[in-house]
Amino acid sequence: MKPTGKDRRTILVVNRDPAVLLLLQKLLATADCRVLLAGAKGPAIRLMRQHHIRLDLILLDVHVPGITGQEMQDEIMSIRPGIPLLLISAFVDGEFIRVKVRGRAGLLEAVRQALEVRPKTMTAARA
Numbered sequence: 001m002k003p004t005g006k007d008r009r010t011i012l013v014v015n016r017d018p019a020v021l022l023l024l025q026k027l028l029a030t031a032d033c034r035v036l037l038a039g040a041k042g043p044a045i046r047l048m049r050q051h052h053i054r055l056d057l058i059l060l061d062v063h064v065p066g067i068t069g070q071e072m073q074d075e076i077m078s079i080r081p082g083i084p085l086l087l088i089s090a091f092v093d094g095e096f097i098r099v100k101v102r103g104r105a106g107l108l109e110a111v112r113q114a115l116e117v118r119p120k121t122m123t124a125a126r127a
Contacts, residue, residue, distance in 0.1 A: 008033065010031045011033050011058070012055050013037050014060045024059065025037060031112075044058075060076070060087050067070070
């Protein structure tokens with residue numbers, strides 16, 4: 001997963017924890033991804049509505065303040081139908097597909113698969 005130039009993938013990371021945002025930004029940059037960060041629903045929605053910004057994947061914390069993970073997912077799909085969405089959290093409850101992610105390699109593999117397969121929804125839960 002090392003695209004260059006115009007093939008470089010853009011990933012929007014939505015997470016309430018600034019430390020997690022920075023960690024994911026650094027990790028995804030190692031895979032040569034362009035990373036956009038949002039710490040809450042409002043900034044994430046504003047970025048998604050800017051249709052001139054190419055988004056290839058959204059990494060979403062299922063615990064966004066003020067909205068449930070399902071509500072946020074529904075809103076994302078209404079703005080960017082069909083965009084791959086990888087739900088991430090330390091604890092996941094609900095009716096999502098679970099992908100156990102262990103460490104850097106596990107997360108990058110889950111991102112690679114989401115970009116290649118373009119699934120409706122995948123959930124990554126840290127073990």
